Amino acid sequence: MREPHPPEILRHKLIISVSTLLSLIFPMFLVLAQYKFFNFNLGFVLVQGVAAIILISTLKLKVEKNFLIFISSVFTAVILSMFLYGEMYHGTIFYYVNGLLLCLVVIAFSSSIKFTSLYRTLLIMGGGITFIVICQGAYMAVAGVELAPIKLLPVMSAQQRLWEVAPRPSGVFTEPQLYASFILPLFLLAVLKKNFIMGFVFMFGILLSGSTYGIMVIFSLVAWIFASSGRLTSFKYWGGICICVILLAAIFYTTGVFDKALEKIARTDITQGIRVAKAPLLFLEMSFHEKIFGMESTVGDFINQHISAFPWLLPYLANGSHLLDYVTGLFGLAIYYGVVPMILFLWLLIVSFIKGDKFQQGMAIIILLHSISATILFNGYFVYFFVLLFANSVDGNSKITYWNFKL
Numbered sequence: 001m002r003e004p005h006p007p008e009i010l011r012h013k014l015i016i017s018v019s020t021l022l023s024l025i026f027p028m029f030l031v032l033a034q035y036k037f038f039n040f041n042l043g044f045v046l047v048q049g050v051a052a053i054i055l056i057s058t059l060k061l062k063v064e065k066n067f068l069i070f071i072s073s074v075f076t077a078v079i080l081s082m083f084l085y086g087e088m089y090h091g092t093i094f095y096y097v098n099g100l101l102l103c104l105v106v107i108a109f110s111s112s113i114k115f116t117s118l119y120r121t122l123l124i125m126g127g128g129i130t131f132i133v134i135c136q137g138a139y140m141a142v143a144g145v146e147l148a149p150i151k152l153l154p155v156m157s158a159q160q161r162l163w164e165v166a167p168r169p170s171g172v173f174t175e176p177q178l179y180a181s182f183i184l185p186l187f188l189l190a191v192l193k194k195n196f197i198m199g200f201v202f203m204f205g206i207l208l209s210g211s212t213y214g215i216m217v218i219f220s221l222v223a224w225i226f227a228s229s230g231r232l233t234s235f236k237y238w239g240g241i242c243i244c245v246i247l248l249a250a251i252f253y254t255t256g257v258f259d260k261a262l263e264k265i266a267r268t269d270i271t272q273g274i275r276v277a278k279a280p281l282l283f284l285e286m287s288f289h290e291k292i293f294g295m296e297s298t299v300g301d302f303i304n305q306h307i308s309a310f311p312w313l314l315p316y317l318a319n320g321s322h323l324l325d326y327v328t329g330l331f332g333l334a335i336y337y338g339v340v341p342m343i344l345f346l347w348l349l350i351v352s353f354i355k356g357d358k359f360q361q362g363m364a365i366i367i368l369l370h371s372i373s374a375t376i377l378f379n380g381y382f383v384y385f386f387v388l389l390f391a392n393s394v395d396g397n398s399k400i401t402y403w404n405f406k407l
Helices: 007-032 042-058 065-085 093-112 115-143 157-163 176-192 196-209 212-228 235-254 259-267 278-285 288-293 299-305 311-318 329-337 339-355 358-373 380-390
Strands: 060-064 402-406
Touching (some): 007 042, 007 093, 042 060, 042 093, 065 093, 065 339, 115 176, 115 196, 329 339, 339 358, 358 380
């Protein structure tokens, strides 16, 4: 009769099976998070269910301490704001309950994911989606038509507008920025693992998508990797850069695949863009009390009350644009919750950059630049980026410290 496995062996097998499962589920997360059924986000429900199984089976929490402090400051600010203002202006109870569950997803997934198997799956999936983007871009340039993103699942009528035809390719994602957000960590991983061919493919896909955010971040990463390599005089490095530049220049001058991307970049005015420029200007206009405890109204009401300070927002106010209440992540933290959570968020990224391995340093750069141009808290980006940031060290050189809790 076969002897039962010792508890250590069983735990080890459980960890292996969980990491294998996550290497299949996690790469699909941002794609599935675009779909809703009965008002429930499919991606969120999937990862929250898997995270619950992980936490119940292991009864342990491994949390990066600055992440825990930052998240605690956000929820403390929400409670304090309700006490001071008597109303929850920025979000709903469901939003913050869902946010708490997503924090547990970050903790559970980052503790269990193994980069060896995850990298392989991400590389295959990222390469496949980028191939679709390249095919879409080529067809758009040759045929002179616009294409809609590819739907993998049925879409509710309320979401149909997100999947309409667009002038720039985005593969299976609803917009180029979402595609770029998915690909940027893969580009970073590919380059750090010296898979320069896939790194170039990912860069080409982002350039083709025309995502201003993606292009800004990818060139920031290239500059950082090059400057931090310690090989500024290396012929090999300069040769690689020259080859990439020549290839991109040849594609640019012989085809029209970059035309729509260049048109979009040329139209972008970050000094008066409702997405990027609005948040820091709103923060500067807030009272000292609001800077400490958060805005005492919705963003739309605040703009309406102070429209003289933002005359360029008058057209958006007149037509009731849904972008009026939109603020980007970094200054959005200060607008919603006061300056302390924003400072703690920056400190979290600074510590991750100082103590992290090369990949974690790059992820800190990605998250910072993302927070300047888009939302970051309690959404798909939040889970995707922070799981990758806190997952096991890619090269074993991370010095980031964690707090361990037993449930």
